[in-house]
Amino acid sequence: MGHKRRGHTLKTSPSVDTQRQSGDERSLKHRICMVSDFFYPNMGGVESHIYQLSQCLIEKGHKVVIATHSYGDRRGIRYLTNGLKVYYLPLKVMYNQSTATTCFHSMPLLRCVFVRERITIVHAHSSFSAMGHDALFHAKTMGLNTVFTDHSLFGFADLSSVLTNKLLTVSLCDTNHIVCVSYTSKENTVLRAALDPEIVSVIPNAVDPTDFTPDPRCRDNSKITIVVVSRLVYRKGIDLLSGIIPELCGKHPDLCFLIGGEGPKRIVLEEVREKYQLHDRVRLLGALDHKDVRDVLVQGHIFLNTSLTEAFCMAIVEGASCGLQVVSTRVGGIPEVLPSELMTLCEPTVRSICDGLETVIAGIRSGNVASPAAIHRKVQTLYTWRNVAERTEKVYIRVCKEPVLSLSDRLHRLQNHCGAVAGCIFSFLAVLDFLFLLFLQWLRPDHLIDVAVDASGPHSRLGQSFSKKKSKMANPTLSSVS
Amino acid sequence: MAEEEFTDINGNSISLDCQTHSAFCREFTVNSPKLSLRKVMVYTCFIWIFAYTIFYFTENTAFLSSAIIVTLIGMMGYIHFVKVDRETLLIIGSLGVQLSSAYASGRQSTTFIEMNKLKDIVINEAVYMHSIIYYMCILIKDPADPDKVTSLVPLFQNSKPRLNCLVHVYRSCQEILAQTRLSMKQDKDWKTPEET
Numbered sequence: 206m207g208h209k210r211r212g213h214t215l216k217t218s219p220s221v222d223t224q225r226q227s228g229d230e231r232s233l234k235h236r237i238c239m240v241s242d243f244f245y246p247n248m249g250g251v252e253s254h255i256y257q258l259s260q261c262l263i264e265k266g267h268k269v270v271i272a273t274h275s276y277g278d279r280r281g282i283r284y285l286t287n288g289l290k291v292y293y294l295p296l297k298v299m300y301n302q303s304t305a306t307t308c309f310h311s312m313p314l315l316r317c318v319f320v321r322e323r324i325t326i327v328h329a330h331s332s333f334s335a336m337g338h339d340a341l342f343h344a345k346t347m348g349l350n351t352v353f354t355d356h357s358l359f360g361f362a363d364l365s366s367v368l369t370n371k372l373l374t375v376s377l378c379d380t381n382h383i384v385c386v387s388y389t390s391k392e393n394t395v396l397r398a399a400l401d402p403e404i405v406s407v408i409p410n411a412v413d414p415t416d417f418t419p420d421p422r423c424r425d426n427s428k429i430t431i432v433v434v435s436r437l438v439y440r441k442g443i444d445l446l447s448g449i450i451p452e453l454c455g456k457h458p459d460l461c462f463l464i465g466g467e468g469p470k471r472i473v474l475e476e477v478r479e480k481y482q483l484h485d486r487v488r489l490l491g492a493l494d495h496k497d498v499r500d501v502l503v504q505g506h507i508f509l510n511t512s513l514t515e516a517f518c519m520a521i522v523e524g525a526s527c528g529l530q531v532v533s534t535r536v537g538g539i540p541e542v543l544p545s546e547l548m549t550l551c552e553p554t555v556r557s558i559c560d561g562l563e564t565v566i567a568g569i570r571s572g573n574v575a576s577p578a579a580i581h582r583k584v585q586t587l588y589t590w591r592n593v594a595e596r597t598e599k600v601y602i603r604v605c606k607e608p609v610l611s612l613s614d615r616l617h618r619l620q621n622h623c624g625a626v627a628g629c630i631f632s633f634l635a636v637l638d639f640l641f642l643l644f645l646q647w648l649r650p651d652h653l654i655d656v657a658v659d660a661s662g663p664h665s666r667l668g669q670s671f672s673k674k675k676s677k678m679a680n681p682t683l684s685s686v687s
Numbered sequence: 688m689a690e691e692e693f694t695d696i697n698g699n700s701i702s703l704d705c706q707t708h709s710a711f712c713r714e715f716t717v718n719s720p721k722l723s724l725r726k727v728m729v730y731t732c733f734i735w736i737f738a739y740t741i742f743y744f745t746e747n748t749a750f751l752s753s754a755i756i757v758t759l760i761g762m763m764g765y766i767h768f769v770k771v772d773r774e775t776l777l778i779i780g781s782l783g784v785q786l787s788s789a790y791a792s793g794r795q796s797t798t799f800i801e802m803n804k805l806k807d808i809v810i811n812e813a814v815y816m817h818s819i820i821y822y823m824c825i826l827i828k829d830p831a832d833p834d835k836v837t838s839l840v841p842l843f844q845n846s847k848p849r850l851n852c853l854v855h856v857y858r859s860c861q862e863i864l865a866q867t868r869l870s871m872k873q874d875k876d877w878k879t880p881e882e883t
Binding site: 295314650 | 694696697698812813814817818819820821849850
């Protein structure tokens with residue numbers, strides 16, 4: 206019993222804060238640690254989601270730090286805009302930028318981050334991120350509130366998804382709250398991880414509408430351009446695309462394709478181009494930087510998305526924001542992303558997509574489609590990061606009120622939810638993790654870890670140090686860090 | 688003048704000794720705890736018991752004598768190259784910064800950094816072993832390109848004081864640096880009208 210109390214000493218301080226300030230929920234400021242394997246300089250949807258969400262939360266006055274693994278020689282502690290602190294922890298990368306899950310080797314560093322930043326909520330992102338799952342596991346052992354955001358859809362049939370689903374079940378069964386990006390994704394996650402739907406919220410992604418503005422002058426109006434921007438992989442339906450290209454190019458001599466992105470399926474598109482002699486009409490741009498995407502998008506009239514599975518398609522929002530006509534497959538969470546007047550939905554077959562494209566092309570020729578500026582105005586208000594941050598804040602407020610499970614409750618939950626074998630194995634791991642935490646607390650007690658100087662949040666020193674820097678010459682005694 | 692008690696990142700107590708020689712010259716000395724007898728005993732016993740166990744099975748006396756040599760050389764090497772008793776940072780406003788560390792054997796190592804190479808003294812954070820610590824370092828600039836930082840020289844590397852101690856040293860150093868910059872600026876202001 207005595208041991209247990211020592212393990213949960215961390216919990217008491219935030220909960221005391223909560224009680225004192227519960228009179229006004231809005232003024233309650235959280236100290237959030239976002240954990241994910243995926244962050245800049247790696248590029249992608251998850252990375253920009255974490256960055257934008259953090260920026261908006263900082264704007265709302267919360268303290269946010271990000272923990273990720275080191276990328277090349279980018280290791281240690283870095284600061285981004287507005288005092289967003291990023292810990293690039295030296296953990297070994299195993300596969301596809303994901304760290305190895307050994308459950309324990311990340312504990313000392315993550316504990317140090319949580320303690321020195323006085324974190325109250327740990328928010329992990331992406332189910333592919335082993336570091337995120339590790340962090341959730343350790344945070345629960347340390348008695349911190351946990352939130353998880355799932356960014357992708359999974360199947361149920363093949364071996365890898367069966368294993369990932371089991372891991373997800375274990376990882377999420379005692380997490381306080383789960384966020385999904387669309388209702389389809391919520392349904393999928395609830396089924397995969399056998400969760401109570403009550404604790405799963407839906408908060409969509411957003412795009413920065415100022416980055417994706419239409420510019421009709423960039424278009425070549427003598428022909429009709431179809432833009433495809435996606436990674437060239439099976440999941441994005443590149444095989445469908447290779448069926449569509451020859452069929453439409455045969456029918457419409459003024460049609461051309463602009464394809465951005467890189468991947469193993471590029472060879473399929475190159476074969477098609479070779480076979481039908483379409484070198485002047487199908488341009489493959491290769492890998493695109495995120496900043497170049499807009500310049501490619503504005504050159505087109507139609508944005509085509511052929512994904513076979515998608516939790517929330519950012520690409521079609523970006524396309525619509527640039528004022529393009531969107532044609533997409535009706536899979537996953539896509540139908541809920543945009544209102545039906547802004548996009549044309551088709552079944553994921555070559556026939557159906559061709560029909561959809563034909564109607565849109567006919568619409569463009571006759572001129573009865575909405576102007577790019579009108580589409581942009583509609584999309585502009587649909588998805589903003591401020592809105593996402595507001596909704597995430599509500600999740601945090603709710604999570605803060607919930608108690609963190611004690612070790613015995615956690616073991617109960619694990620054994621009841623995850624089946625006999627996995628439940629026992631992970632209960633054992635949870636106990637080991639707890640003992641490891643006690644060992645670390647003995648080796649390096651919490652009071653020996655220096656509390657970090659806040660760079661964001663209510664006690665931020667960043668704004669002050671800027672003004673101090675200016676006054677450095679006038680009054681040297683003021684120019685100090687702490 | 689004042690001597691204050693602080694701890695290093697592992698919780699061992701260290702003492703910080705600040706001496707103000709003049710308004711432009713200060714000296715900071717961080718004293719680490721002396722080599723403890725208990726630590727020496729534990730390591731010696733460990734090596735000797737290990738050697739005796741091998742000797743028990745092999746009955747080869749070479750192991751025993753090598754254990755004695757290893758212990759002696761290890762201890763000498765430790766006090767001569769590893770164990771630092773005292774680290775001193777002497778900052779002289781118009782001249783530069785002198786860093787010296789005194790080893791337990793009495794060996795001294797000293798480096799000097801000129802003022803025109805020194806860009807600033809800052810407190811930084813780093814991942815060290817399995818934790819994240821604050822440390823103090825000097826930013827070295829290239830005299831040709833004053834905006835660029837070419838390298839870092841960490842201070843108090845062996846004693847590793849905690850943040851509260853570093854902040855104390857940092858404030859005093861910044862006072863002197865600011866005064867120096869101010870006087871250099873005044874010098875320039877004085878010279879330019881005469882030259883023109």
